[in-house]
Amino acid sequence: MQFTRRETLALGAGAALVTVLPFRANAAIEDHVAEFTGGAEVAEGGVTLTAPEIAENGNTVPIEVAAEGASAIMVLAAGNPTPPVATFNFGPMAGAHRASTRIRLAGTQDIIAIAKLADGSFARASQEVKVTIGG
Amino acid sequence: MISRRDFLQASMAASAIVGASGFGNWSRLAAQQALSQDQLLEFDTFGNVTLMHLTDIHAQLVPIYFREPSVNFGVGPNRGEVPHLTGAEFRRFYGIEDGSPSHYALTSGDFTALARAYGRMGGLDRIATVVNAIRADRPDALLLDGGDTWHGSYTCYHTAGQDMVNAMNGLRPDAMTFHWEFTLGQERVREIVEGLPFAALGQNIFDATWDEPAEHFKPYQFFERGGTKIAVIGQAFPYMPIANPGWMFPDYSFGIRDENMQAMVDEVRAQGAELVVCLSHNGFDVDKKMAGIVTGIDVILSGHTHDALPEPVLVGDTIIVASGSNGKFVSRVDLDVSDGRMMGFRHKLIPIFSDVIAPDPEMTALVQAQRAPFEAELKEVIGQTDTLLYRRGNFNGSWDDLICEALLSERDAEIALSPGVRWGPSLIPGQDITREDIWNVTELTYPEAYRTEMTGEYLKVVLEDVADNIFNPDPYYQQGGDMVRTGGLGYRIDISKPQGERISDMTLLKTGERIDPARAYVVTGWASVNEGTEGPPIWDVVESHIRKQGTVTVPDNTSVEVADR
Numbered sequence: 048m049q050f051t052r053r054e055t056l057a058l059g060a061g062a063a064l065v066t067v068l069p070f071r072a073n074a075a076i077e078d079h080v081a082e083f084t085g086g087a088e089v090a091e092g093g094v095t096l097t098a099p100e101i102a103e104n105g106n107t108v109p110i111e112v113a114a115e116g117a118s119a120i121m122v123l124a125a126g127n128p129t130p131p132v133a134t135f136n137f138g139p140m141a142g143a144h145r146a147s148t149r150i151r152l153a154g155t156q157d158i159i160a161i162a163k164l165a166d167g168s169f170a171r172a173s174q175e176v177k178v179t180i181g182g
Numbered sequence: 183m184i185s186r187r188d189f190l191q192a193s194m195a196a197s198a199i200v201g202a203s204g205f206g207n208w209s210r211l212a213a214q215q216a217l218s219q220d221q222l223l224e225f226d227t228f229g230n231v232t233l234m235h236l237t238d239i240h241a242q243l244v245p246i247y248f249r250e251p252s253v254n255f256g257v258g259p260n261r262g263e264v265p266h267l268t269g270a271e272f273r274r275f276y277g278i279e280d281g282s283p284s285h286y287a288l289t290s291g292d293f294t295a296l297a298r299a300y301g302r303m304g305g306l307d308r309i310a311t312v313v314n315a316i317r318a319d320r321p322d323a324l325l326l327d328g329g330d331t332w333h334g335s336y337t338c339y340h341t342a343g344q345d346m347v348n349a350m351n352g353l354r355p356d357a358m359t360f361h362w363e364f365t366l367g368q369e370r371v372r373e374i375v376e377g378l379p380f381a382a383l384g385q386n387i388f389d390a391t392w393d394e395p396a397e398h399f400k401p402y403q404f405f406e407r408g409g410t411k412i413a414v415i416g417q418a419f420p421y422m423p424i425a426n427p428g429w430m431f432p433d434y435s436f437g438i439r440d441e442n443m444q445a446m447v448d449e450v451r452a453q454g455a456e457l458v459v460c461l462s463h464n465g466f467d468v469d470k471k472m473a474g475i476v477t478g479i480d481v482i483l484s485g486h487t488h489d490a491l492p493e494p495v496l497v498g499d500t501i502i503v504a505s506g507s508n509g510k511f512v513s514r515v516d517l518d519v520s521d522g523r524m525m526g527f528r529h530k531l532i533p534i535f536s537d538v539i540a541p542d543p544e545m546t547a548l549v550q551a552q553r554a555p556f557e558a559e560l561k562e563v564i565g566q567t568d569t570l571l572y573r574r575g576n577f578n579g580s581w582d583d584l585i586c587e588a589l590l591s592e593r594d595a596e597i598a599l600s601p602g603v604r605w606g607p608s609l610i611p612g613q614d615i616t617r618e619d620i621w622n623v624t625e626l627t628y629p630e631a632y633r634t635e636m637t638g639e640y641l642k643v644v645l646e647d648v649a650d651n652i653f654n655p656d657p658y659y660q661q662g663g664d665m666v667r668t669g670g671l672g673y674r675i676d677i678s679k680p681q682g683e684r685i686s687d688m689t690l691l692k693t694g695e696r697i698d699p700a701r702a703y704v705v706t707g708w709a710s711v712n713e714g715t716e717g718p719p720i721w722d723v724v725e726s727h728i729r730k731q732g733t734v735t736v737p738d739n740t741s742v743e744v745a746d747r
Binding site: 097099100101103104109147155175177179180 | 390393421436437441643650654658659681
């Protein structure tokens with residue numbers, strides 16, 4: 048068989064994974080977190096991150112973040128060339144403190160959500176999303 | 183010393199559930215070395231609700247041989263745990279006597295000799311007899327089909343699943359969930375589902391565009407049985423677009439979605455469900471993990487990984503029932519539900535010994551009607567086998583060795599890859615190999631046997647990727663198959679290592695040389711999930727190879743070295 052261009056690209060992407068996989072939180076990520084929190088302590092829990100365990104398609108991975116009473120939630124893709132994905136800001140009149148979107152992932156990596164809660168404290172959640180050759 | 187069975191009952195008593203399995207009874211049968219239909223069906227009707235579970239038939243309408251795996255490693259928290267016990271270890275754990283019918287039905291050792299003694303298993307007409315007998319005991323028993331039903335045979339392919347739909351409708355199931363069905367293509371699945379006289383369930387079947395529950399599949403269905411309000415929640419195979427070609431069903435998204443499962447359990451409880459049953463195609467380890475996270479499920483009827491367990495596994499207050507594959511077993515679970523909760527259960531894994539259980543004439547006729555138009559093609563003898571041909575096992579099976587051999591020689595390649603699927607019946611030495619037999623182990627809707635080039639580096643990525651789908655210590659990251667089978671390529675695997683470090687010592691068997699990461703190798707394989715794959719269908723490749731051989735002999739496969747853990 049002949050591989051199509053798309054498949055060849057997919058193969059190339061897969062081959063690239065072998066050296067850098069999986070992506071984890073590192074110093075650069077912690078810098079982004081510190082910038083968001085102003086260096087304040089971040090507690091585990093208090094923010095909900097919903098993401099698939101294994102991506103059906105790494106190019107469009109549905110995620111959702113929610114934190115009761117949060118004024119902002121930042122989402123980072125630890126292994127992407129540009130880790131900051133989005134920061135969702137919720138005004139005082141916001142009916143729900145929840146946001147969902149689809150993100151592109153360069154490979155298997157941790158997704159991190161940091162929420163600024165109503166009392167000014169920060170909460171963190173993370174989950175590994177696996178991106179396979181097929182997905 | 184406390185026996186395994188005492189321990190199970192003790193732990194159940196501790197959680198205020200009284201249980202019993204049909205296992206003790208099975209043991210006696212084994213001791214007698216004699217079987218009768220009455221013994222197989224013997225069951226002291228219990229409580230007020232009966233569930234019947236049938237799963238992963240893979241379109242096997244008539245009795246077959248099916249050898250269970252001898253290699254089935256568990257990782258992480260499931261290392262050494264059920265269902266990752268095989269052979270003698272499994273028999274010791276459940277107190278099964280060597281050489282007994284249970285030995286033959288549930289484990290791998292001495293398979294050929296025992297298959298000759300105890301005969302084929304399964305057959306939808308035998309299953310119908312069992313279902314009818316249970317309905318005679320308890321007319322309102324629920325029959326639940328765990329999926330992988332409309333896939334896996336010559337007739338299923340040529341009727342696009344209609345043979346299975348017609349035959350299963352004769353059994354009158356109450357609900358079903360899905361996996362391989364979707365490889366018929368989404369239009370065909372919708373067409374069949376629209377006409378099903380029972381519930382098509384999957385709380386995790388979502389619309390891919392809107393990420394909301396898909397229109398044709400309800401999350402759950404209520405039943406009133408034995409004065410009890412029962413909710414059956416469906417759970418389809420979570421990783422369909424990854425393990426199978428997603429382009430065949432682009433409108434759908436799956437995933438485990440345990441948070442939605444919890445929401446559905448809460449929803450049905452709020453609507454008055456006294457018993458919550460999850461009809462699951464998660465696979466056993468995923469079900470076990472889910473049972474520890476989602477609260478309020480009483481019974482998980484577990485499919486996908488093809489495990490057959492003579493006793494349910496208890497996680498908290500949830501019992502998990504695993505009913506095997508290919509029509510070999512039907513599980514009967516009687517439940518006492520009162521005061522809005524499950525108070526106790528009695529369970530039996532009923533082995534469908536086809537020479538012991540009389541066929542139901544109506545179902546025999548129905549099955550024959552599906553097969554009649556194809557009888558000549560099905561029965562054509564292609565060759566014979568000198569070797570036991572089986573598939574199950576984490577790393578290889580003799581059927582796959584033969585398929586890889588066929589690929590290498592017919593497609594003129596250095597390396598062959600064959601998918602680590604768990605379906606496909608066995609053949610015992612001396613048997614004819616018919617066209618039906620070849621299709622039983624190769625049939626799927628993307629059969630093209632491709633021929634391409636892959637670098638050594640990419641081959642390693644492939645092996646590492648598949649290995650992590652099986653041996654990731656977190657069950658939620660497992661897809662439930664076995665390792666991709668390799669022909670012409672040997673390797674060493676350390677399953678306890680993380681992804682990227684499991685595979686080493688990759689060797690081109692033809693020359694004995696180490697695989698060069700930079701070199702391109704000619705690779706053949708089948709069942710690619712990529713759209714537009716080209717090549718002859720795998721069943722033609724295998725048929726042509728077997729015809730040339732006449733009688734096939736498959737030597738022992740020693741090309742995979744599993745590291746001592």
